[in-house]
Amino acid sequence: MFKLNIFLVFILIACALGVVTSQHMVRKLFMALENEKGIERKLDVEWGRLQLEQSTLIMHGRIEHIAREHLKMTVPSAASIQIVSINEADAKGLKP
Amino acid sequence: MIKPEPRQIKLSTWRSLLLFGLLVLGLISLAGRAAYLQGMHHDFLQEKGESRYSRVVEMNADRGMITDRNGHILAISSPVASIYADPKVVEIKPEQLKKLASLLEMDSAEINDRLNRENSRFVYLKRQVVPDTAEKIMKMKIKGIHLTSESKRYYPESEFAAHVLGFTDINDEGQEGVERGWQDTLAGELGRRRVLKDNKGQIIEDVENIRPPKPGQDLVLSIDRRIQYRAHAELKEAVLANNAKAGSIVVLDAQTGEILALTNLPAYNPNRRSSITNERLRNRALIDTFEPGSTLKPFTVAIAMEIGKVNANTVLQTAPGMWQVGRKTIRDVSNKGELTVAQIIQQSSNVGTAKIALSLESQTMWEMFNRSGFGTLTNSGFPGEASGILRSYNKWRPIEQATMSYGHGISTSLMQLARAYTIFASGGELKPISLLKQNMPVMGQRVISRDTAQAMSRMLEMATKPGGTAPLAQISGYRVAGKTGTAHKLVDGQYANKRYISTFVGYAPASNPRLIIAVMIDEPSAGKYFGGAVAAPVFSKVMSGALRILNIPPDAPANNVITFTATPEMGDEG
Numbered sequence: 001m002f003k004l005n006i007f008l009v010f011i012l013i014a015c016a017l018g019v020v021t022s023q024h025m026v027r028k029l030f031m032a033l034e035n036e037k038g039i040e041r042k043l044d045v046e047w048g049r050l051q052l053e054q055s056t057l058i059m060h061g062r063i064e065h066i067a068r069e070h071l072k073m074t075v076p077s078a079a080s081i082q083i084v085s086i087n088e089a090d091a092k093g094l095k096p
Numbered sequence: 097m098i099k100p101e102p103r104q105i106k107l108s109t110w111r112s113l114l115l116f117g118l119l120v121l122g123l124i125s126l127a128g129r130a131a132y133l134q135g136m137h138h139d140f141l142q143e144k145g146e147s148r149y150s151r152v153v154e155m156n157a158d159r160g161m162i163t164d165r166n167g168h169i170l171a172i173s174s175p176v177a178s179i180y181a182d183p184k185v186v187e188i189k190p191e192q193l194k195k196l197a198s199l200l201e202m203d204s205a206e207i208n209d210r211l212n213r214e215n216s217r218f219v220y221l222k223r224q225v226v227p228d229t230a231e232k233i234m235k236m237k238i239k240g241i242h243l244t245s246e247s248k249r250y251y252p253e254s255e256f257a258a259h260v261l262g263f264t265d266i267n268d269e270g271q272e273g274v275e276r277g278w279q280d281t282l283a284g285e286l287g288r289r290r291v292l293k294d295n296k297g298q299i300i301e302d303v304e305n306i307r308p309p310k311p312g313q314d315l316v317l318s319i320d321r322r323i324q325y326r327a328h329a330e331l332k333e334a335v336l337a338n339n340a341k342a343g344s345i346v347v348l349d350a351q352t353g354e355i356l357a358l359t360n361l362p363a364y365n366p367n368r369r370s371s372i373t374n375e376r377l378r379n380r381a382l383i384d385t386f387e388p389g390s391t392l393k394p395f396t397v398a399i400a401m402e403i404g405k406v407n408a409n410t411v412l413q414t415a416p417g418m419w420q421v422g423r424k425t426i427r428d429v430s431n432k433g434e435l436t437v438a439q440i441i442q443q444s445s446n447v448g449t450a451k452i453a454l455s456l457e458s459q460t461m462w463e464m465f466n467r468s469g470f471g472t473l474t475n476s477g478f479p480g481e482a483s484g485i486l487r488s489y490n491k492w493r494p495i496e497q498a499t500m501s502y503g504h505g506i507s508t509s510l511m512q513l514a515r516a517y518t519i520f521a522s523g524g525e526l527k528p529i530s531l532l533k534q535n536m537p538v539m540g541q542r543v544i545s546r547d548t549a550q551a552m553s554r555m556l557e558m559a560t561k562p563g564g565t566a567p568l569a570q571i572s573g574y575r576v577a578g579k580t581g582t583a584h585k586l587v588d589g590q591y592a593n594k595r596y597i598s599t600f601v602g603y604a605p606a607s608n609p610r611l612i613i614a615v616m617i618d619e620p621s622a623g624k625y626f627g628g629a630v631a632a633p634v635f636s637k638v639m640s641g642a643l644r645i646l647n648i649p650p651d652a653p654a655n656n657v658i659t660f661t662a663t664p665e666m667g668d669e670g
Contacts, residue, residue: 026301027294027300027301030299030300030301030302031298031299031300034298034299041156041175044175045174045175045227048172048173048174048175049174051169051172052169052172052174052250052252055168055169055172055252055253056252058168059252059253059325060256060321060322060325060326061256061325061329075644077572079572079655081573081650083649083650
């Protein structure tokens with residue numbers, strides 16, 4: 001009877017230590033998870049900033065300015081545009 | 097060996113009893129205290145204990161993005177930090193204060209002032225600081241200075257889409273435009289959760305989710321930012337060139353009724369709140385009404401044709417350019433003599449239109465205007481939209497019916513006017529307009545027959561040819577149709593002298609209309625004021641740009657624009 005009790009006490013201690021360790025592990029992993037979430041938030045912020053930057057860079061006014069002033073581009077006049085209809089291209093055997 | 101007899105020490109019994117009693121008493125009081133704490137004070141103590149490690153943290157939920165129809169961002173929330181201080185705890189050295197002031201771009205005296213508010217334990221130093229600056233401030237590790245994260249709304253298109261989008265206030269609440277009209281959709285809901293924190297302030301365990309965060313939904317508008325830009329830029333140029341007080345432009349998709357562009361001047365930059373004034377804030381195209389003038393003539397003529405009173409070739413006498421109705425006289429700019437109905441539209445004759453109008457029952461005319469959407473809200477979802485005024489027909493006097501036929505005595509917003517023209521552009525149906533992108537084909541409401549709509553469309557096309565009132569609306573490579581309007585401005589119920597509103601509403605390509613553009617210029621004062629001279633060129637420029645952007649095939653040879661010499665009669669006095 002006494003031996004059994006000693007045995008059970010040891011098992012009890014082992015279980016208690018197990019609980020403590022697993023709790024510790026859980027907290028560690030949870031902290032890692034929180035860390036990753038923090039990184040996710042940071043990346044989200046970064047993404048938003050990049051989107052903002054992109055939309056500023058592709059502003060119509062800016063592109064038009066660059067095209068006209070730096071690249072000396074102009075809108076072709078209607079007279080210099082040749083409209084090719086699909087039927088005509090087919091008739092001439094051209095592939096679209 | 098003699099064993100000494102153990103000495104009996106005789107203690108009096110009361111001493112042991114006393115000791116025993118004292119010990120028991122002590123035990124009882126301890127047990128009582130324990131029971132008291134455990135039983136009566138339990139909740140309070142539990143709370144105190146938990147507050148050492150348990151915290152409720154908020155979970156951010158971002159406001160939804162607003163994008164244009166092609167997914168380009170028009171409004172986006174980006175996280176920023178707000179710096180706050182606890183004046184009771186703050187310890188700051190003079191050189192730190194200096195550095196802090198330069199980082200926050202604030203006066204150091206002002207910061208000092210805020211830090212010395214004795215009675216307060218929370219004071220904002222600055223809200224909405226960019227994250228980089230916030231990080232630098234935190235690196236200074238000043239005691240008592242903290243930050244919280246907030247989000248700030250950015251509008252990359254700045255003033256170009258200001259009136260459509262509106263803006264939010266510092267607490268992320270929509271104040272104007274789409275931001276206000278769709279506040280419930282866009283707004284996110286903060287979440288809360290209870291967590292355990294260790295002594296380093298790190299979260300170590302999730303206890304419960306009090307409320308999950310609900311991020312705001314993204315909104316896809318029907319706006320096309322390229323057309324929006326074109327429209328705003330051209331309108332700005334015209335308003336400046338004509339020294340006008342204000343201007344508005346609306347671009348609609350003729351087939352779906354979607355609003356592709358909507359802009360007004362003067363405008364503001366939503367990213368710089370200081371540029372906002374009441375005058376600049378007004379979304380004139382939707383909330384201001386005006387007398388539309390001659391742009392209303394096609395509706396009068398269309399209903400007369402629809403019920404068979406006239407056809408395009410019916411001849412009416414407009415000589416001598418004026419006509420007495422009751423005690424008032426209706427005038428044309430010049431004596432135009434005999435005109436067919438088509439020419440009345442083309443040359444915008446008030447006398448001709450009034451004569452047609454007075455051959456109609458007032459109820460018939462009212463029904464036409466009503467079904468064309470005048471006097472009723474467009475239901476665009478925009479806050480503060482005006483419905484305009486269309487008075488009940490049983491109160492019309494003949495002179496009122498006559499003037500209303502050419503757009504006086506009736507008021508409308510530019511948006512309503514643009515919507516009404518969907519009737520002619522879509523073969524007789526009034527299309528519902530919308531500010532959100534439509535993925536399904538929309539059903540219109542039939543107002544006039546296809547034949548009448550097409551006949552009217554041909555007349556409106558004539559108006560943009562030489563001999564019409566708006567040859568400046570022509571576009572190389574495309575057939576266009578449209579109508580000018582020039583109305584005296586109503587000021588305090590009186591028609592103001594020499595103050596006009598010039599309008600042009602038109603659509604293209606006339607063979608299969610895709611876009612409707614309505615332009616309104618308020619008080620042009622650089623000499624010209626006729627709709628055909630002031631508003632039509634804006635129409636032409638925006639339309640040609642938009643047609644090119646949307647890759648719409650031309651329906652006319654490139655040399656279709658017929659040059660002409662400008663005459664003072666371009667347009668009409670309405």
